[in-house]
Amino acid sequence: MAGLYIHVPFCKSKCTYCDFCSYPSEIQKAELYFACLYKELKHRAQQLKGKVIKTIYFGGGTPSFVEPKYIYGALKQIYTCFNVSKEAEITLEVNPGTIDESKLKVYKNAGINRFSIGLQSANSETLRIVNRIHNVEDFKNAVTLLKGFNLSIDVMIGLPGETQEDVINSLELATSFSSVKHISLYALKAEEGTPMFTKYLNGELLSDDEVASIYEASCKYLSQKGFNRYEVSNFCKEGFHSRHNLNYWKRGEYLGVGVGASSFLDGKRFTNTESIDEYTKCLLSNKFAEVFIEEVNLEDAKGEYAMLALRTSFGINFNEYKKEFESDFLVDFSEPIKKNRAYLDISESTIKIKDEYLYVQNSILVDFINF
Amino acid sequence: MSSTVKQNIRNFCIIAHIDHGKSTLADRLIEMTGQVSERDMEEQLLDSMDLERERGITIKLTPVRMLYKAKDGNEYIFNLIDTPGHVDFTYEVSRSLRACEGAILIVDASQGIQAQTLANVYLALDNNLEIMPVINKIDLPSADPESVAKEIEDVIGLDGSNAPKISAKTGINIEEVLERIVTDIPAPKGDENAPLxxxxxxxxxxxxxxxxxxxxxxxxxxxxxxxxxxxxxxxxxxxxxxxxxxxxxxxxxxxxxxxxxxxxxxxxxxxxxxxxxxxxxVENPVDAPFDGYKKAQPVVFSGIYPLDGSKFIDLKEALLKLKLNDASLTFEPDNSTALGFGFRCGFLGLLHMEIIQERLEREFGLDIITTAPSVSYIVHKTDGTVLTIENPTKLPPVVEIDYMEEPVIKANIYSPPEYVGAIMELCQEKRCVFEDMVYIDSKRVKLNYTLPLNEIVFDFFDGLKSRTRGYASFDYDISGYKRSDLVKLDILLNGDMCDALSIIVHKEKAYARGRAMAERLKDVIPRQMFEIPIQAAVGGKIIARETVKALRKDVLAKCYGGDITRKKKLLEKQKEGKKKMRKLGSVEIPSEAFMSILKIDSDN
Incomplete structure (x- = not known):
């Protein structure tokens, strides 16, 4: 089994915190881009021969911004070239300001069954400040429109000027709809090169301690609403985990297609160029547009496995680890386990980071990696 | 060798303030006399260590022999004997001066004569050297060679009016310097037929x-x-x-x-x-040695430990190698409960210590921890025995100590007069005893103090520089030992005493220093998974307490669409940072913490 990620690098406008691979001014390249993307799908299919696709994820950028025919076309190509499971989870990221009934009709026909909606904040003033193209009303309309689908909502901690109350308000709005089964709660990270970074340098953003306090209050609030944390930033109602993301954390295989997309197949990690022009140029001359390839050796693989699984509330299952590596986790990692004993929950069959230390996990994880 | 040939030898050194162009002039002289082809000419040939070149200082002496065909038609042999320019190496300077008949004094055409230069000029005059002033950097827009020439006359009493005005950097008037070496610096005396x-x-x-x-x-x-x-x-x-x-x-x-x-x-x-x-x-001995011989004595001591305990042998080998060329470096094995096995090292001064530390790191690629420097104390025990203690942790229990003595220095501080007030204030804080003040000229004052060496070790130099905006300089001589009321100040981290952080201080300063150290450590110790109390204690009594709060957020919050590589790299970077830390009990401490406790201005 494997996951499939499709990158859509177009947006109506760029949010002030965004350093993702997206280009608001290059929408005119969409036609060529998708043509190349379909081509990449076709040629990559070889590499996934015999593997069943269990999850498909359209990320961006803003996948809902481009004409829906491109999404439809991509899925059609995928069904043609890959072996897609009938129960596949097929997610599309949606910006509330870019969705309407006609688009939804196409998505539905294409087989999309899960939407991830970027709310970020239920405060329209905040949304305006960070250059989001939607307001709170747009969000409510979008959720109403998408009623009946499996919905996930993105909310952010640490947006400029936002207090704990603002974040809880956002969560209250997000969880007030019965279709919403999943919440991703991310802490703002000021990335170099973004307008947000200037604010960070000027000391205008929340301190780590303040973010941690809001995070703790949010976890508590979400748990009261029946959303349980299953990964650092992800919460869901019973049984509604993001299967696509779980695959990442279980160190499962996935293929990423499009600019900036990363893949992990047959023990190799590779990433495509972030430039649309370079990407299309390569594909037009019958080449892949990889800019980075890494072969993961056994020791690194074990470290990756630990690093990823320890992000989740399930932690590491000894049997699954043994199946993967034919060795015992407790033996392979005896040193870091001993060193971090106080922060770990160890049972007969699993090991995980104690709930209260999940948000300071890097200090623990560094002992588990030896890259 | 016939005496006519001896007449053609000139032995000289160059005296200059740091950055006034000593190495550059030396390079030009070497180049002009054709000893080294321009192609092989690496800038600043005399400073052979990388460290010397980078810092613009001379540590090791390197003599150079040059052949010069003068205008009088004769060929002369020039022996240039380089001198280090820092107070830690004053003894080395005096040695090399005694090998010369003359000294070229370089004075910066815009900055004039500096304090350290002056001290070396006096040293040269004491050794009966002929001083030949040269005014350098005349190519700079701010150059004022006329007033500098006058200054040379006013301050040193040498005729500065016909001093060669040169630019070592651009090569202006170097020829004149070469000629003047021939005419102004005496040929060596001595009898080739006398015993060696x-x-x-x-x-x-x-x-x-x-x-x-x-x-x-x-x-x-x-x-x-x-x-x-x-x-x-x-x-x-x-x-x-x-x-x-x-x-x-x-x-x-x-x-x-x-x-x-x-x-x-x-x-x-x-x-x-x-x-x-x-x-x-041996077969034809002389009766008496040259006078003035003294053995270089280490005056500053500190512990050097490998960051990775298993590198102890590597550290030992590196120190042995450094010692081959640096007789003044001393070291003996030491053991700290906090830092494991290492060496207690003795240095000529703080710069010497820094240099050794840097050479260990650079030339030998070692990650080391250097503990706060200490001086050597004389401890008189109640049972009548006397100990010399260079390591605070070796201090006997208080009840066994009758009294202690600490080394005292005579310091000369040179400064423009407007900073005298600020210097006096600093000296008062540092337990200095005022001895004398002399106006060298209208622009320069010399202050004499006696003070405990211990105070120099704790950021005296930084304090002096910051309060005089860098204008003051100083040199010192050890003058003896003085009875003093001293105590051991200990630091407890998470309840455990950290012996590597113990220092010996004057009793009256213990409280302020303890508080400052605790505050400083709070800043340099990164937050960890648990709260870390930092306590300063004297004789078991806690005198200050700070807390490093527990870490609350340390996580890669967003998983970038499967970009595991990026995530790995971020963790890797964090792991690298962690490797630079030393674990003391359960607390991780950055290696620079041990030295940072010195960088405390006590009035902060």
Whole structure:
């Protein structure tokens, strides 16, 4: 089994915190881009021969911004070239300001069954400040429109000027709809090169301690609403985990297609160029547009496995680890386990980071990696 | 060698303030006399260590021999003997001065004479050297050679009016300097027919030849087969080879009175022969050595430990190698409960310590932890025994101590008059006793203080620089020991005493220093998974407490669409940072924390 990620690098406008691979001014390249993307799908299919696709994820950028025919076309190509499971989870990221009934009709026909909606904040003033193209009303309309689908909502901690109350308000709005089964709660990270970074340098953003306090209050609030944390930033109602993301954390295989997309197949990690022009140029001359390839050796693989699984509330299952590596986790990692004993929950069959230390996990994880 | 040839030798050194162009002028002289082809000419040839070149300081002496065809038609031999320019190495300066007849004094055409230069000029005058002033950097827009010439006259009493006005950097008037060396600096005296008497002014260890001695022959001559001995050592060595510095070693049949050169005599260890000692021929001995010999004594001590405990042997080998060329470095094995096995090292001063530390890191690639420097204390115990303590952790329990003594120095501080108030204020805080104040001229004051060496070790120099905007400089001499009320200040981290952070301080300063150290440590120790109390204690009594709060957020919050590589890299970076930390009990401490406790201005 494997996951499939499709990158859509177009947006109506760029949010002030965004350093993702997206280009608001290059929408005119969409036609060529998708043509190349379909081509990449076709040629990559070889590499996934015999593997069943269990999850498909359209990320961006803003996948809902481009004409829906491109999404439809991509899925059609995928069904043609890959072996897609009938129960596949097929997610599309949606910006509330870019969705309407006609688009939804196409998505539905294409087989999309899960939407991830970027709310970020239920405060329209905040949304305006960070250059989001939607307001709170747009969000409510979008959720109403998408009623009946499996919905996930993105909310952010640490947006400029936002207090704990603002974040809880956002969560209250997000969880007030019965279709919403999943919440991703991310802490703002000021990335170099973004307008947000200037604010960070000027000391205008929340301190780590303040973010941690809001995070703790949010976890508590979400748990009261029946959303349980299953990964650092992800919460869901019973049984509604993001299967696509779980695959990442279980160190499962996935293929990423499009600019900036990363893949992990047959023990190799590779990433495509972030430039649309370079990407299309390569594909037009019958080449892949990889800019980075890494072969993961056994020791690194074990470290990756630990690093990823320890992000989740399930932690590491000894049997699954043994199946993967034919060795015992407790033996392979005896040193870091001993060193971090106080922060770990160890049972007969699993090991995980104690709930209260999940948000300071890097200090623990560094002992588990030896890259 | 006939006396006419001796007439053609000029032995000289260059005195200059840091950055006034000493190495650049030396390079130009070497270049103009054609010793080194321009292609091989690496900037600042004399400063052979990377560290010297980078910092613009000279640590090791490197003599160079040059041949110069003067306008009078004769060929002259120039021996340039370089001098280090820092107070830690004053003794080395005095050694090399005694190998010369003259000194070129470089004065910066815009900055004038600086304090440190002045101290060395006086040292040169004490050694009866002919001083030849040169005004450098006349190419700079801010240059004012006329008033600098006058200053030379006012301050030193030398005629500055016909001093060559040069630019070593652009090569202006270098020819004049060469001519003036011939005319102004006396030829060496000495009797080549008298018994051999030579001054050893430096040495280094060569892997093939053994110890290479740098000598100035005063009388007589030395050649292959001469059996040599010094006054301070009983060992006799047979000379294998003599020669000169060009600047690489070049053999020569003999070294005669007036000459500067090297001797190789299969000497195995640098400690077999002391620099500064007098060398003579065993078969034809002289009665008395040159006066002024003194053994370089370490005055500052600190612990050096490998960051990774398993690198102890590597550290030992590195120190042994450094010691081959630096007789003033001392070290002995030491053991700290906090830091494991390491060495207690002795240095000539704080700069010397920093240099050794940097060389260990750079030339030997070692990650080391250096503990706060200490001085040596004399402890009189109640049972009548007397101990010398260089390591605070070796201090006996309070009840066993009758009283203690600490080393005292005489310091000369040179500064423009407007900073006298600020200097006096600093000196008061540092337990200084005012001795004297002299106006050198309208722009410069010399203040004399006696103060405990211990105070110099704790950020005195930084304090002086910051309060005088960098204008003041100082030098010092150890003057003896003084009874003093001293206590040991301990630091507890998470309840455990950290011996590597203990220091000895004056009782009245303990409280303020303890508080400052705790505050400082709070800033340098990163937050960890649990709360860390930091306590300062004197004799078991807690006098200050700070807390490093527990870490609350340390997580890669967003998983970038499967970009695991990026995530790995971020963790890797964090892991690298962690490797630079030393674990004390359960607390991780960055290695710089041990030194940072010094960087406390006590009035902060």
């Amino acid at each position: 008497k030579a001054l050893i002014f430096d040495s280094y260890y060569d892997n093939f030849k053994g110890v290479i001695l740098f000598v100035r022959v005063a009388d007589g001559s030395v050649k292959e087969g001469t059996k040599i001995k010094t006054f301070m050592s009983d060992k006799v060595f047979e000379v294998v080879e003599v020669g000169t510095f060009n600047p690489e070693l070049r053999t020569k049949p003999s070294l005669d009175a007036g000459e500067v050169g090297y001797i190789a005599a299969s000497i195995k260890s640098i400690s077999d022969i002391e620099v500064g000692d007098t060398l003579f021929d």
